[in-house]
Amino acid sequence: MSGVYVKICGLRSAADARVAVEAAADAVGIVLSSTSPRAATDAEALDVIGASASADSVLVVHDLSIDDAIAAVERLGADVLQLHGYSDDDVRRAVAALPRVWRAAAGESAAAGSLGEEALLLDSAVPGSGERWDLGALETPEGRWLLAGGLSPDNVAQAVADARPWGVDVSSGVESSRGVKSQELIRAFVVAAKSA
């Protein structure tokens, strides 16, 4: 058993969040981005957060201003803010304002925690696209880091065995069509990741 931390991202309903939590996911993600096929309203975000029980609730942002992103975490009561594509200054600003911040970087190796973030997320160049990226060239980062980008129930065990991340994060790979979560795939992903 890998004991890897598992985040299921892009949730918009309490029912899907409950399935993830009952399957033993460690975190549920909610995307606040106008351009994402998984963009959640505040009401949907509150439903997911309300059903997250002991799992971490993570707000994922990439096109909000940093001040709006911080305000969203405070307004909705999420546990973690996950930042995609923000400047170092923005990350530091969020770290100063919130207890838990994760920073995403596209496929490049970086030291986790260098800007004060709790964890580093290594992702493909286009987050949420379902595209895999070349793990062969990855230099394993220091510190707490999550692997994301094109993971699925079929490939997550091998990816965990190869890269040895602290955690994994998935969105496209647990969908029946773009933006539509499959409860069967959510369960299969958590089982595969945890049994790696």
Ligand SMILES: O=C(O)c1ccccc1N[C@@H]1O[C@H](COP(=O)(O)O)[C@@H](O)[C@H]1O
């Ligand atoms: O899921 C999105 O639409 C999204 C939009 C903007 C920023 C991040 C987004 N999701 C993150 O992308 C990866 C999962 O990608 P994949 O679909 O499994 O390849 C994960 O970090 C999500 O939090």
